[in-house]
Amino acid sequence: MEPKAAIGAFAALAQETRLGVFRLLVQAGPDGLNAGDIAARVGVPASTLSHHLGILERAGLLRAWRVQRQIYYATDYDGTRRLLDFLMQDCCGGVPELCRTDIAKTIDCCPKPAIIQGAS
Amino acid sequence: MEPKAAIGAFAALAQETRLGVFRLLVQAGPDGLNAGDIAARVGVPASTLSHHLGILERAGLLRAWRVQRQIYYATDYDGTRRLLDFLMQDCCGGVPELCRTDIAKTIDCCPKPAIIQGAS
DNA sequence: ACGATAATTCGATATCTCTCGAAATGTCAA
DNA sequence: TTGACATTTCGAGAGATATCGAATTATCGT
Numbered sequence: 001m002e003p004k005a006a007i008g009a010f011a012a013l014a015q016e017t018r019l020g021v022f023r024l025l026v027q028a029g030p031d032g033l034n035a036g037d038i039a040a041r042v043g044v045p046a047s048t049l050s051h052h053l054g055i056l057e058r059a060g061l062l063r064a065w066r067v068q069r070q071i072y073y074a075t076d077y078d079g080t081r082r083l084l085d086f087l088m089q090d091c092c093g094g095v096p097e098l099c100r101t102d103i104a105k106t107i108d109c110c111p112k113p114a115i116i117q118g119a120s
Numbered sequence: 121m122e123p124k125a126a127i128g129a130f131a132a133l134a135q136e137t138r139l140g141v142f143r144l145l146v147q148a149g150p151d152g153l154n155a156g157d158i159a160a161r162v163g164v165p166a167s168t169l170s171h172h173l174g175i176l177e178r179a180g181l182l183r184a185w186r187v188q189r190q191i192y193y194a195t196d197y198d199g200t201r202r203l204l205d206f207l208m209q210d211c212c213g214g215v216p217e218l219c220r221t222d223i224a225k226t227i228d229c230c231p232k233p234a235i236i237q238g239a240s
Numbered sequence: 241a242c243g244a245t246a247a248t249t250c251g252a253t254a255t256c257t258c259t260c261g262a263a264a265t266g267t268c269a270a
Numbered sequence: 271t272t273g274a275c276a277t278t279t280c281g282a283g284a285g286a287t288a289t290c291g292a293a294t295t296a297t298c299g300t
Binding site: 241242243244245246247248249250251252253254255256257258259260261262263264265266267268269270 | 279283287294
Binding site for chain 2: 003006007008010011013014015016019020022023026027028029030084086087088089090091092093
C-alpha cells in the first residue's frame with residue numbers, strides 16, 4: 001500500500017459524519033445499507049452524505065453497488081485490512097518478544113465461535 | 121473511546137510526515153527514538169516535527185519521556201489498540217459467520233513464534 | 241553561573257475541506 | 271415518453287491545518 005493511499009483513508013476516517021458512517025457499516029455487515037437509509041440514520045442531507053460516501057469509497061474503505069434505484073454501501077473489508085496492515089507493518093522490527101500488545105485480539109472482526117476460539 | 125478522540129487520532133495519521141513518524145516508531149518498538157533522531161530520519165525542521173509529535177501524542181498514539189536532554193517518543197500500543205478496537209467495534213453486528221475477513225491476523229503486531237502460531 | 245545543546249512555542253501565510261441548496265444525472269413504473 | 275424517485279455534481283463561503291524561521295524554555299557539563 002502506498003503512503004498516499006493510507007493518508008487518504010485516514011483522512012476519510014478523520015471526520016465525524018464519515019467515521020459514523022463507516023462504523024455503522026462495519027456493524028451492518030457485508031449486506032450494507034443504501035444511501036438513503038444511511039442519510040436518515042446519520043441525519044445529514046443527501047448531497048452532503050454523497051460527498052462523504054464518495055470519499056470513503058475512493059479511500060478503499062467502502063464498496064458500492066446498485067440495486068434497482070438505490071445504491072448500497074458496505075465496508076470494504078479487504079481495503080480496511082490493507083490499511084491496518086500498512087499501519088502496523090514490521091511492528092517492533094519483527095522481534096516478537098518486544099511488543100506483545102495483542103492489538104490483534106481486540107480488533108478481531110466478528111470473533112470466532114467459542115469452541116474454535118478456545119482452541120487457539 | 122469517544123468519537124472525538126478517534127477523529128483526533130485518525131486526523132493525526134492523515135498527514136504524510138506524521139504517518140511516517142508513527143510507522144517509524146511502530147517499527148522502532150517500545151524503546152522509541154528521540155526527537156532529534158526522528159527529525160533527521162524524516163527530514164523536517166525540528167519545529168515542524170515538534171508540532172507533529174505533539175499532535176500524535178495528544179491523540180494517544182505516542183508516549184513521550186525525557187532522558188537527559190533528549191525527549192524520547194514511542195508508539196502507545198494501548199492507545200493504538202483502543203483506536204482500532206473502536207473502529208471495528210461490533211463488526212457485523214456480532215454474527216461471526218458473516219465477515220470472516222481475518223483482519224486481526226494481518227495486523228498482528230509482532231507475530232507469535234512459529235510453534236505457537238502454528239498451534240492456533 | 242555560563243555557554244552549548246535539545247526541543248517547543250509563536251506568528252503569519254497558503255492550502256485544503258466541510259457544508260448545504262440548487263441543478264443535473266440516472267433508474268424505474270406505467 | 272412521461273413523471274417520480276434516488277443519488278450525485280456543482281458552486282461558494284466559512285473554518286481548520288501545514289509549514290518554517292525566530293524566539294523561548296529546559297537541561298546538561300564545566
